[in-house]
Structures are given as structure tokens and as C-alpha cells.
Amino acid sequence: MIKKLFTSLMIASSVMVMGLYADVTIKSHSYQKVVKKKKAKWVKATKVVPGSVVLYMNTLKNRGKETAQNLTVVNAIPAHMNYVKGTAKCKSKCSVTYSVDGGKTFNKPKKLFVKDKKTKKMRHAKAKEYTTIKWVVAKLKGGKKTTVQYKARLQ
Numbered sequence: 001m002i003k004k005l006f007t008s009l010m011i012a013s014s015v016m017v018m019g020l021y022a023d024v025t026i027k028s029h030s031y032q033k034v035v036k037k038k039k040a041k042w043v044k045a046t047k048v049v050p051g052s053v054v055l056y057m058n059t060l061k062n063r064g065k066e067t068a069q070n071l072t073v074v075n076a077i078p079a080h081m082n083y084v085k086g087t088a089k090c091k092s093k094c095s096v097t098y099s100v101d102g103g104k105t106f107n108k109p110k111k112l113f114v115k116d117k118k119t120k121k122m123r124h125a126k127a128k129e130y131t132t133i134k135w136v137v138a139k140l141k142g143g144k145k146t147t148v149q150y151k152a153r154l155q
Contacts, residue, residue, distance in 0.1 A: 022068035022142060024060060031055040053084060053153050060137065061145040071137040073148050074103060077130060081152035085127035088150040094137040100125045103132035 032045040032054055045054050056075060062068050077083050088096045097106035100114050112125040135148040 023064035065142040082128035099132035
């Protein structure tokens with residue numbers, strides 16, 4: 001079974017900073033690991049098969065001169081994908097939170113709970129139950145770029 005993968009995200013394209021504007025753009029890409037002659041490398045993902053891990057990467061670039069602050073990037077984990085625990089990262093200083101309710105609320109993993117289907121009791125959410133990831137990048141200086149990323153496995 002072959003699937004095309006898409007990611008959804010949100011970011012303010014212009015961020016007001018002390019009365020001036022930083023011009024922030026974002027580009028999103030997805031990659032899959034390919035092994036050739038015993039060497040693995042990440043290539044752009046177009047079609048993947050069940051069990052494959054996909055790396056989702058967002059590159060933020062501040063094309064302005066002013067420093068942008070508190071840039072928020074939100075990625076919904078695509079349908080039929082499971083977040084790979086511990087893979088949400090930032091190249092620069094940022095905070096990462098997760099959602100189990102489609103992005104309505106976000107929190108750290110220790111504070112995420114779901115209702116167990118069998119017992120009907122609340123329990124800690126598993127990484128594969130995360131639906132959305134949110135990064136808040138503290139600062140991005142003018143003329144600089146940074147990345148936020150995560151991995152997910154196709155069911």
C-alpha cells in the first residue's frame with residue numbers, strides 16, 4: 001500500500017517586533033530514509049510503504065532585519081501516521097508541546113491523558129496517540145534560519 005504524505009502547519013508570515021516587521025517564511029519538507037550499498041540517507045518522500053519512518057522538517061527563515069520572537073509552528077500528524085517518541089526537535093531554543101485532541105489543547109507528555117477504550121479510565125497518552133505538535137521558537141534574528149522537525153511511522 002503506497003500513500004502520499006502531507007503535513008499541515010501554521011505560522012504567522014509576518015511578525016510584528018517593536019513596531020517593525022520581521023519577514024518570516026516557512027518551507028516544509030518530508031523525507032524518507034533510503035539505504036543503498038549499505039549507506040542510509042534521507043531523501044524527499046513522495047511515496048512510502050507501511051512501516052516506513054518519515055522525517056517532517058520545517059525551515060523558518062527571517063528575511064527581515066529585525067528579530068522575530070515567539071514564532072509558533074503547529075504540525076498535525078498526518079492520518080495513518082504515528083509520532084515516533086522523542087523525535088520532535090528544534091535547531092534553536094524552543095519549547096515543544098503535544099496534543100491528543102486534534103490541536104485544541106497542548107501540553108508536555110507527562111500531562112497528556114486519554115480515556116482508555118477498555119477500562120474507560122484516564123491514563124497517560126502514548127506517543128502514537130499524539131495528534132499534533134507545537135513548537136514555539138523563542139527568537140530568530142534577522143537574516144537567520146532555523147528548523148523544527150519530527151518523525152512519524154506509517155501504519
